[in-house]
Amino acid sequence: MSSFIPKTISGISQTVERTVFSAEHARFPGLLQGTDPRAKLAMVILLLLAASTARHLVVVIGVYLVSLLFARLSLLPSSVLLKGVWLGMPLFAAIVALPTVFTMPGRALLTVGTLGDMQIAVSDNGLSSAILLVVRAGTSVSLGLLLVLTTRWTDLLKSLRILHVPDAFIVVFGMTYRYLFLLLHAVNGLFLARASRTVGPIEGREQRRWIASTTGVLVNKSFKMSEDVYQAMVSRGFTGEIKTLAEFRMADRDWLLLGLVVVFVASTMLLDRGLA
Amino acid sequence: MNVNTxxxxxxxxxxxxxxxxxxxxxxxxxxxxxxxxxVVILGANGCGKSTLLKILDGLHRPVSGRIEAFGEDVTGIADDPARAQQFHRRVGLVFQDSDVQLFSATVWDDVAFGPLQLGWTPDEVRRRVQEALAVMGVEDLASRAPFELSGGEKKRVAIATVLAIDPEVLLMDEPTANLDPRSKAVLVDLIAGLGRLGKTIIATTHELDIVPTIASRVIVFGDEERRPIAEGDAQTILDDVDLLVRANLLHQHLHRHGPIQHAHRHSHADEHDHH
Incomplete structure (x- = not known):
């Protein structure tokens, strides 16, 4: 446990800094980066709808391939989308899907044992349902990543207004983003300060005690920090409404792209129904 | 310089x-x-300097007393957001911790935050941002993320975020805290330059060495009293060793220089005479 927690927090901190806060990928001159955030949000929601309502694997794979195409045209490194999604996510999705493999009626593909008179086997329907669930989850996460990586955080927040998300929610969301950045640094600092004063192994009980006290310190710090950040915003004229310079204008290209996605999503839904 | 003192x-x-x-x-x-x-408000840590600046900036409502700014009573302005916004157009605060002030994705966004909140036109915002970045000499940092900056750069950008609003009064809380000597020297010169342009500046510090360069008047806050215990020009205040000791800005310290061991009053923020 001694190195697991600090390494994890440090990893999260570096990843968040590099991607979200620096808007590293949102600055690339790619397709989605140059698309109006509102059009982009609508496109991603439509594609998510297509992926989550499809009942056939081939349709979901089609949506996933479109997300990869968008990633390619947006100059995103393939590792960001592929590794970021498929290295960790399938494990969690598979855990959720596991019972389906054995409980869904169908032709037995592999018998793993018996329980009394009952045969425990992997069914064909169960397996295909589980695969569908994992691919659907991967596709959804990929689409979410596409949106987050190619859009500056402030623009993304502002674009939520097309969904009639209340201003108060957007403000709270924005503040959370600000605190997260500073708190991650504070956590890293605490772990580093402790590591610099630690010689040799520490007992698990002592570790747990330290983690508990650190959590308390962080809560206090977060209160102080939240007040300071808010005051720093108020001091520069903030009254509760997010104002950014990006003036969204739906260009012809944005309408065209949105139209293409609408046609694609409608086609996938028709295809899915046809396959049924 | 046209200054009506x-x-x-x-x-x-x-x-x-x-x-x-x-x-x-x-x-x-x-x-x-x-x-x-x-004006430099000189005082030890915890003597109330930061609280005073936040009250002057209309962020805290004082428990008692009265504040008048620009001829108006602003004591309870913290409770009136619309009026407070107009007030913040005229009074800007540079926080001690630059990190709480730099929360946007890029330096440019952070400097544009204030002008945008005040509802200025996009062209006006762009012009103000450009000017503020130029005054602080940080134009080349515009597209950088704040977390990539050094302490000195962060502080200059933090000041630029306030200058972009072009307030009549600039409040600065410990502007040179935690800076390396070179960054500190650059910043002190920039603050002095703003003063020469006629900007009203109220800065807090406990670093005596920067006071002569940036202060036309010094107010000393008492460590125990938590109120001003003296005021005057920089030289008069800095020459009053007893006053500085009383305000916890100098202390007696036994130390060694080669073979000589001796004790005398000094602060750690300044070079001192060793004879």
Whole structure:
């Protein structure tokens, strides 16, 4: 446990800094980066709808391939989308899907044992349902990543207004983003300060005690920090409404792209129904 | 430089503030700040300097007392967001911790935050941002993320975020805290330059070495009293060793120089005579 927690927090901190806060990928001159955030949000929601309502694997794979195409045209490194999604996510999705493999009626593909008179086997329907669930989850996460990586955080927040998300929610969301950045640094600092004063192994009980006290310190710090950040915003004229310079204008290209996605999503839904 | 040092910008009477109803931060502070002055509030850590600046910026409502700014009573302005926004157009605060002030994705966004909140046109915002970045010499940092900056760069950008609003009064909380000597020297020169342009500046510090360069008047806050215990020009204040000791800005310290061991009063923020 001694190195697991600090390494994890440090990893999260570096990843968040590099991607979200620096808007590293949102600055690339790619397709989605140059698309109006509102059009982009609508496109991603439509594609998510297509992926989550499809009942056939081939349709979901089609949506996933479109997300990869968008990633390619947006100059995103393939590792960001592929590794970021498929290295960790399938494990969690598979855990959720596991019972389906054995409980869904169908032709037995592999018998793993018996329980009394009952045969425990992997069914064909169960397996295909589980695969569908994992691919659907991967596709959804990929689409979410596409949106987050190619859009500056402030623009993304502002674009939520097309969904009639209340201003108060957007403000709270924005503040959370600000605190997260500073708190991650504070956590890293605490772990580093402790590591610099630690010689040799520490007992698990002592570790747990330290983690508990650190959590308390962080809560206090977060209160102080939240007040300071808010005051720093108020001091520069903030009254509760997010104002950014990006003036969204739906260009012809944005309408065209949105139209293409609408046609694609409608086609996938028709295809899915046809396959049924 | 056209400075009218007779017009009070702030008039503070019997100002007191406590935290959690029991921790005193300020006690019966009386203070007048005139237009065009560069005032340094000198005091040890925890003497109430930061609290005073936040109250002057309309962020805290004092527990008691009265504040007049630009001829109007602004004591309770913290409770009136619309009026406070107009007030923040005229008074800007540079926080001690630059990190709380730099929360946007890029330096440019952070500097544009204030002008945008005040509802200026996009062209005006762009012009203000460009000017503020140029004054602080950080144009080349515009597209960088704040977390990539050094401490000195962060501080200059933090000042630019306030200058972009072009306030009449610039409040600066410990502007040179935690900076390396070179960054500190650059920043002190920039602050002095703003003062020469006629900007009203109120800066807090406990670093004696920067005071002569940036202050036209010095107000010393008492460590125990939590109110001004003396004021005057920089040289007069810095020459009063007893006053500085009383305010916890100098201390007696036994130390060694080669074979000689001796004790005398000094602060760690300044070079001192060793003879």
């Amino acid at each position: 007779e017009t009070p910008i702030f008039r503070i009477e019997k100002l007191s503030h406590t935290y959690l109803g029991r921790c005193p931060a300020l006690r019966d502070v009386d203070l007048t700040i005139r237009r065009g002055e560069q």
